[in-house]
Every structure is written in C-alpha cells, then in structure tokens.
Amino acid sequence: MGLLSNDQFLSQLNSQFEKTKEKGTVYVSMKRYKWDHKELRKKNxxxxxxxxxxxxxxxxxxxxxxxxxxxxxxxxxxEKFIDAYSNLLALHLDSLKKKKKGGIKKKTKA
Structure with a gap:
C-alpha cells in the first residue's frame, strides 16, 4: 500500500495487530521526514x-x-495522532511475549 491518511493508517495498523495476535510480527518505525531538494543540489x-x-x-x-x-x-x-497511536499500542501490548528472566544463581560454599 502507499501513503495513507492518519486515520486510515491507525485503522490498518489495528487490523494488522489483530491478525498477528496469536502468531506473527508487526514492525513499526518512526522517523523525521525531511523534504529533499535534489534539483537544487544538482544545480549547485x-x-x-x-x-x-x-x-x-x-x-x-x-x-x-x-x-x-x-x-x-x-x-x-x-499530538492528536500520538494520543490515538499510544491508545492503540496500549490495547495490543497484551499479546507480547513475556521474556524469561535468567536469575543469578547463588554460589554454594563447600
């Protein structure tokens, strides 16, 4: 899919989380988008x-x-998008796998 509106993105993300509730992974990334002026750079x-x-x-x-x-x-x-995004994440964080903690074993004195 291409570029979606903010509301469409959140609804599609919700459906992706639902599909991967039992098995699967959703990767989400965020970065700053900077307009690139290639034509100005080419012409120096x-x-x-x-x-x-x-x-x-x-x-x-x-x-x-x-x-x-x-x-x-x-x-x-x-601000509006981040609020909706954080609510969506909070709803679907329960399907994360819990990590097994490897505790530190105490040394026994002989």
Missing amino acids: ADPSLVGEDEKFQCLFRAVQNKNKISTLVTEDNA
Whole structure:
C-alpha cells in the first residue's frame, strides 16, 4: 500500500495487530521526514533558495509480512495522532511475549 491518511493508517495498523495476535510480527518505525531538494543540489544552487517555512513531518511505517503501510504526520496533527497511536499500542501490548528472566544463581560454599 502507499501513503495513507492518519486515520486510515491507525485503522490498518489495528487490523494488522489483530491478525498477528496469536502468531506473527508487526514492525513499526518512526522517523523525521525531511523534504529533499535534489534539483537544487544538482544545480549547485544557493542553499538560501530553500524555503525556511517548510515544516518537518514524521513518517510512520508499519510492516506485517509483505503488507506495508505508511503515513505522514504534520506538526499540527502530531499530538492528536500520538494520543490515538499510544491508545492503540496500549490495547495490543497484551499479546507480547513475556521474556524469561535468567536469575543469578547463588554460589554454594563447600
């Protein structure tokens, strides 16, 4: 899939979590998205030509098997999206595997 709206991304992510409840993995990544001005770089143009009013966005990606989804979150929608995203994670964290803790064994004196 391509780039989805924020609400579509969250609903698709919810369905991916439901599909992998018993078996499977969903990988979610987040990074800052920076607009790349390749045409300015190729022409060795003055860097001051790049607009300063551009807002940085966050790119969220989720992958489950071969199903890939992504969305861009703007500064204006970031707080609303993060709240919905954290609620979604809280709902589905119960399906995580618990790690076995290897305790430290005490040495016995002979």
